[in-house]
Amino acid sequence: MPPPSKKPFLPPTSYTRQFEPAAPAAPAPARPAAGAHAGETGWLPDLVYTGDTFEEGLAFFADPLGRITRFSREPADLAAARRLPGQAAMPGxxxxxxxxxxxxxxxxxxxxxxxxxxxxxxxxxxxxxxxxxxxxxxxxxxxxxxxxxxxxxxxxxxxxxxxxxxxxxxxxxxxxxxxxxxxxxxxxxxxxxxxxxxxxxxxxxxxxxxxxxxxxxxxxxxxxxxxxxxxxxxxxxxxxxxxxxxxxxxxxxxxxxxxxxxxxxxxxxxxxxxxxxxxxxxxxxxxxxxxxxxxxxxxxxxxxxxxxxxxxxxxxxxxxxxxxxxxxxxxxxxxxxxxxxxxxxxxxxxxxxxxxxxxxxxxxxxxxxxxxxxxxxxxxxxxxxxxxxxxxxxxxxxxxxxxxxxxxxxxxxxGATGGALEVGRPADFFTVNLYDPSIAGADPETLLASLVFGLERRAVKEVWIGARQRITGGRHPNQGPIVGKFVEMQRRLWGKPATP
Structure with a gap:
């Protein structure tokens, strides 16, 4: 991974000022990372989409209500955040x-x-x-x-x-x-x-x-x-x-x-x-x-x-x-x-x-x-x-x-509270595997176009909503039973075997 950017970083709060303010997000977020501020959960992917560009060496944190509280490049915060190697994070x-x-x-x-x-x-x-x-x-x-x-x-x-x-x-x-x-x-x-x-x-x-x-x-x-x-x-x-x-x-x-x-x-x-x-x-x-x-x-x-x-x-x-x-x-x-x-x-x-x-x-x-x-x-x-x-x-x-x-x-x-990774909004985001064949080789300048015009769904690795993890390793925790029940329903509905 290239070294973290040296340029000053301002939390991404301006580009959606025209939209309505966020309401409190869902309770019971994931367990905080060791060393984060009290009650915070933090993440450190290789790249974070801030609305203008993909940033390197940038951690972001959410409070117990699942709302994003801050972005940081401080070494202590980078060490405390949950590492997401080989991944880029985007708003859900x-x-x-x-x-x-x-x-x-x-x-x-x-x-x-x-x-x-x-x-x-x-x-x-x-x-x-x-x-x-x-x-x-x-x-x-x-x-x-x-x-x-x-x-x-x-x-x-x-x-x-x-x-x-x-x-x-x-x-x-x-x-x-x-x-x-x-x-x-x-x-x-x-x-x-x-x-x-x-x-x-x-x-x-x-x-x-x-x-x-x-x-x-x-x-x-x-x-x-x-x-x-x-x-x-x-x-x-x-x-x-x-x-x-x-x-x-x-x-x-x-x-x-x-x-x-x-x-x-x-x-x-x-x-x-x-x-x-x-x-x-x-x-x-x-x-x-x-x-x-x-x-x-x-x-x-x-x-x-x-x-x-x-x-x-x-x-x-x-x-x-x-x-x-x-x-x-x-x-x-x-x-x-x-x-x-x-x-x-x-x-x-x-x-x-x-x-x-x-x-x-x-x-x-x-x-x-x-x-x-x-x-x-x-x-x-x-x-x-x-x-x-x-x-x-x-x-x-x-x-x-x-x-x-x-x-x-x-x-x-x-009228939703998400749509952007910025302070005050919920930590609703997904990550993609930067080494998936569909986007492999993209750099921060070309990654967004690679995602929009080339990403395969299998590259989605994690999904978090209100700082609560919904998808892990490209799989829903209840995926087996959910698919199985749906297949049974289709078989009953159409009167012949259905495949997932």
Whole structure:
């Protein structure tokens, strides 16, 4: 390893000042290293990403609440910190949009007739699966997905919670039964979660309420708001605020009429909740919105004051130049899921225009065809390169912009406390093996680009959340039982042997 840098070091606190301050992180961190300040835990990897560059010879420390307290080059601190040789540490990745239960469909929707419309075909398969899943199935699938996320360096996830009813559309006898299963899965896996309660009130633009799938249909907007508030209060009263919290997600203007959308927006503003909604996923979506409202979905939301910095619109594959300006002016975010969208033959969102307008761009794994947020990042950039015939597209320094989308901007989108390794924020980070073949030979100046454009998931070695270790040596402590239970569930669900 090269000798430690001689240049002065200032703790990395400035580059995310624009974002919201951190709340206390989860309790019960790992045991402090000998010689650290009272109650502190410290780490000394070969390299630490501070938001500007990779630093050598730099230790960082967290207090008993799991919050980063300081960075140091002092010899005594370097000796006291836990040594992570051959590793680089980066802030944990933030997966803004996940539908965990769709993991059960992986590999099972790829053999379809050529004339089937991609979105309709995927929706039909997902609806059929949703009718078969029990609450326990949803738990096992979510726990499997959240474990996969940890193995990929993801420390926080935004989960789109749609399956709120029994298959026949009636309520479960236990309030929030399925939400509790998803939250339990996150807690057992050890990942932070923003659970977005999804509102669906009709099947599409201009359609009657009964056209919505029974498993996801809310009885009314008033019933949805009552149930969401009860869920919010229950989660706030039983789980640490930065481990699990509630957001709201009017599914789209297609499935939530604008007056109901406004009611959800008013509630979210009063409770300071994050909001997600699907927007302009396809040209057909936009045309149907124009037919009902006389303008596209972003214009409708803007007209009714529903776009602000707490909103993340999902997909946005057919956003116009004016849409990008409206979202950017409001400092809203756009959540793209490149692998899921490419699987459905959807064009990429106009990321370059969104960034230029001031909108945030964040990343998600949505349908879980593959769980790898850095692969999502490179798929986004490569898809844009193919479409535009040039490189790079998202920014001159594409790697830095994409990594920021997967960390800092993603955390802001969810209202999460992490996203950066800086004083006052939680010690949420992952390390990679610098000698993994996928990045071997990278130096501090080229490592970020090597990670974004070349890292294989197997290179992720350790994952820590709130100074508590979740992944050790590239493996979750309960990986065997978690995978085994999921394989058993798949075998039962599909009626034939499943493989992990």
């Amino acid at each position: 990745l933030v997966n803004v949009h996940s539908i965990s239960w769709q993991r059960a469909l992986r590999g099972r929707t790829e053999q379809v007739a050529r004339n089937v419309e991609p979105i309709a075909g995927a929706r039909e398969a997902a609806t059929a699966l949703a009718q078969r899943l029990t609450p326990e199935d949803i738990f096992e699938t979510a726990r499997m997905v959240f474990t996969e996320m940890l193995l990929a360096g993801i420390t926080c996830v935004g989960e789109f919670h749609e399956l709120q009813n029994r298959p026949d559309g009636t309520a479960w006898p236990e309030p929030h039964l399925v939400a509790d299963q998803v939250l339990r899965a996150a807690r057992e896996a050890g990942i932070r979660i923003a659970l977005f309660n999804v509102a669906t009130l009709r099947g599409g633009h201009g359609q009657a309420p009964e056209t919505a799938p029974a498993r996801v249909r809310a009885a009314s907007i008033d019933a949805f708001l009552r149930e969401t508030e009860a869920l919010r209060a229950a989660v706030a009263g039983s789980l640490p605020a930065d481990e699990a919290w509630i957001g709201v997600a009017p599914e789209s203007l297609a499935r939530v009429p604008v007056d109901a959308f406004k009611a959800i927006g008013t509630y979210a503003h009063a409770q300071r909740l994050r909001v997600q909604t699907r927007v302009a996923r396809s040209a057909e979506d936009v045309a149907a919105c124009v037919a009902e409202y006389g303008r596209g979905p972003v214009a409708v939301l803007a007209e009714h004051g529903l776009i602000d910095k707490r909103l993340t619109v999902l997909h946005g594959n057919q956003l116009s130049a004016e849409d990008s300006k409206l979202l950017g002016t409001a400092r809203a975010a756009v959540g793209v899921c490149p692998l899921s969208e490419q699987n459905l033959a959807l064009a990429a969102a106009p990321v370059e225009a969104l960034l230029a307008a001031g909108a945030g761009v964040v990343l998600g794994s949505e349908s879980q065809g593959q769980v790898d947020l850095l692969r999502e990042a490179r798929a986004l950039e490569y898809g844009l390169r193919v479409a535009q015939g040039r490189r790079p597209v998202v920014a001159a320094d594409a790697a830095r912009t994409l990594f920021t989308a997967a960390t800092v901007t993603g955390a802001r989108s969810l």
